[in-house]
Amino acid sequence: MGQEVRFSGVGTPHQNGVAERAIGTVVRMATSMLLHAAIRWPDVADASLWPMVLEYAAYVYNHMSHGASGIAPIDIWTRTNWPREQ
Numbered sequence: 001m002g003q004e005v006r007f008s009g010v011g012t013p014h015q016n017g018v019a020e021r022a023i024g025t026v027v028r029m030a031t032s033m034l035l036h037a038a039i040r041w042p043d044v045a046d047a048s049l050w051p052m053v054l055e056y057a058a059y060v061y062n063h064m065s066h067g068a069s070g071i072a073p074i075d076i077w078t079r080t081n082w083p084r085e086q
Contacts, residue, residue, distance in 0.1 A: 022061065030057035 030053045037045035037053075062073045075081050 026054070026057045026061050029061060030054040033057060 030050070033056070034045065034047075034049060034053050037049070062077075065072045071081070
């Protein structure tokens with residue numbers, strides 16, 4: 001049937017460019033949020049907040065509209081279109 005199995009090795013980010021770009025964007029957003037917190041509130045911000053910050057950055061990324069289409073990833077996933085204030 002012409003089928004074959006391919007495996008990607010560890011450390012090969014070039015296998016899915018769209019996913020890797022989204023992951024990189026979310027990580028940069030989380031890093032910026034944590035650095036902002038460290039500058040503004042140095043007494044309470046530390047690296048133990050990383051999981052919470054990363055989860056929030058993913059939430060923001062998934063609920064923000066992207067590009068000229070104005071469609072958020074969550075809208076594509078759920079097949080709905082929630083109104084957003086501009």
